Amino acid sequence: EAQVTQNPRYLITVTGKKLTVTCSQNMNHEYMSWYRQDPGLGLRQIYYSMNVEVTDKGDVPEGYKVSRKEKRNFPLILESPSPNQTSLYFCASWASGSPYNEQFFGPGTRLTVL
Amino acid sequence: LAKTTQPISMDSYEGQEVNITCSHNNIATNDYITWYQQFPSQGPRFIIQGYKTKVTNEVASLFIPADRKSSTLSLPRVSLSDTAVYYCLVGDNVSNYQLIWGAGTKLIIKP
Numbered sequence: 001e002a003q004v005t006q007n008p009r010y011l012i013t014v015t016g017k018k019l020t021v022t023c024s025q026n027m028n029h030e031y032m033s034w035y036r037q038d039p040g041l042g043l044r045q046i047y048y049s050m051n052v053e054v055t056d057k058g059d060v061p062e063g064y065k066v067s068r069k070e071k072r073n074f075p076l077i078l079e080s081p082s083p084n085q086t087s088l089y090f091c092a093s094w095a096s097g098s099p100y101n102e103q104f105f106g107p108g109t110r111l112t113v114l
Numbered sequence: 115l116a117k118t119t120q121p122i123s124m125d126s127y128e129g130q131e132v133n134i135t136c137s138h139n140n141i142a143t144n145d146y147i148t149w150y151q152q153f154p155s156q157g158p159r160f161i162i163q164g165y166k167t168k169v170t171n172e173v174a175s176l177f178i179p180a181d182r183k184s185s186t187l188s189l190p191r192v193s194l195s196d197t198a199v200y201y202c203l204v205g206d207n208v209s210n211y212q213l214i215w216g217a218g219t220k221l222i223i224k225p
Contacts, residue, residue, distance in 0.1 A: 041217055042215030042218055043158070044215070088155070090157045092157070100146050100148055100163075100205040102148075103160065105158050108155060108157055110155070
């Protein structure tokens, strides 16, 4: 089954404790992206990747890092999480070109930073 | 990037046809119009995309007038399971990797 998976689905942590949220897709998509969603708001793009070893900042990259060492994986790293990073995070992938082509989203990771 | 405006919320009843309109006055020549559906605590799901006139698939229809400054997502014979947030996005399929999501339209279907 074609899908985007994220782990963990839920995470409660404390300020300053480094964490990684994994994202993996099995559709051989070149493009991947991370979003965060806060109550009442649409999605905001954190980082995106156009291919292996090629990444760029989205709208809200501060406090986050990403890497793309393999085509299928695109982990999101919070080196020193803070409470304002409490949010619902989504990973997405798409086949080629613009993100206005169909994107496939993961199930989401709900992160709470105390 | 074209800015979109949608109603914050709508409600309807099972079996009705629901139309959600999105305004995008500064749409560019290369821009496409894309709609996503999002259920609570789930990732958005692509519904439909179009450039002009009318597009129909098994889930919905998308109506785009000649001036392309607005578009209407039409959901035929809705059911309770169509209760979700619907997002309209406008951008081109060639460049620009930053996607701008508005707050969407929260659609509530009543029995």
